[in-house]
Amino acid sequence: MPRSLSKIMCRKEGSNILKFNGSESSFHQLLIDNYPSFFLAPSSEGEQGRTPLSVPHGTTVLALKFQGGVIVAGDRRATEGYSIAERRIEKVHAVDETSVMAIAGAAGPCMEMVRLLRVELEHYEKIEGIKLSMEGKASKLASMIKMNMPMAMQGLVVMPLFAGFDAKRNCCRIYKYDVAGGQYEEAEYYAIGSGGRDARGSMKKIFKKDLSHDEAIGVALEALYDAAEADVATGGPDWVRGIFPIVKVITEEGIETVSDPVLKEKLSDLIVQQGE
């Protein structure tokens, strides 16, 4: 049994009875209160001037809007310095039924933040009996990234793209972040990670407003393909091992992961096209 489960059972009792601070629905806050050591950054003494910690890093992920939804996609490579750490890493994760977090940066802390955000949203929904709004989810993620600053200073950067369906406004939204927890909304498309610049350049040329579902998947694949051609840390489609990007489509109905056979066919067409 975790150390302070009994403590959790008695939370908000006694002297705290009249302290309404609005944080009682947050799992993140519960974790901070009960397990502060969970958020400790590795000691920074004597770290100055040293190379950043050598851990796997995720590379290119992107999000773009289309008619009726948003697509979030990412390549499958993680690198550790000059070597490939992972060929099949998944960097696009559903955090609830209608929102997705795509990660770039230090893979371990990124995955942990995905896990934490997932529990945070579920926890809020169960405690309050109602789902957190899209903006609420995005700003909660911003505060988590801000809390990660000490880790980021030592090279353990968490840099997500957050996208999903906003039920209140009946539209899809894309958010990007900076290391300090800054949150910025994107109107059409965005890409981050080492190949993010290349993917953005690619999308700038081929993105159009109100793309169809199929066209938008094509644009996402082409941008990732271009990024993989220009950036060593971004993995292209691996035909021998059968490894293809992860592409998720978010609409009002929920999240759909595009299957490998579909991706394979679209990528083959793309390569023929580019060769011409």
Place this chain on the structure above:
Amino acid sequence: MATPYYVSPEQMMQDKAEYAKKGIAKGRSIIALEYNDGILLVADNPSSLNKISEVYDRIAFAGAGRYSEFENLRKSGIRHADMKGFLYSRDDVNAKSLVNAYSQALGTVFSQETKPVEVEVLVVSVGLCNDPNEIYRVSFDGSIFDEKGFTVIGGKSDALLTKLKDRYAASPISGASLKEAVLSCVAVIGEVNGQKINDDGLEVATLSRSGSGRVFRRLPQSELAGYLIS
């Protein structure tokens, strides 16, 4: 100088128990009933404040008695479950450990505080694959009852329990469909209350065995109305 007076421990416990029972008896009841695909929870609850809640993937909670008290227990239970699932794994969250935590908390309050809590709590969970369903009832003093098939908490629990027992004396209950189970609950609540129950006076939810992930589902009013009409 006021003379200190003596109250025997037996007397004190008896008074506390009586106080708690009285408080609970004022409220309405909640039924938990197994059906062919899981567990059904039906609360005689016309208000919009919930008495039934999701706790974890396959675990649900229901509370009867004083709202502020069981709402606190509900939230604590969700915290317990989410924390355990986050620190270990989702597979490691189970009803038994939650029920034990409730029992400890209620037992401690009953023996140490002046005012006992006036609540009765239900924790139900549906098993994965061949694991059986679990229905636990925790009373105001922390005692745990491991129930089979069905149970009732709240004000009219004794009367409802007798009706349910009569109804299911002959046939096994776990074979009933969701609709049949809902209708039985509505019928017994109606009989005990002495009036017909409408869909807007009920709070109904299920835990489905065949589902995966979070299997708790509230039955929308429309679905409930459909069952009650046909």
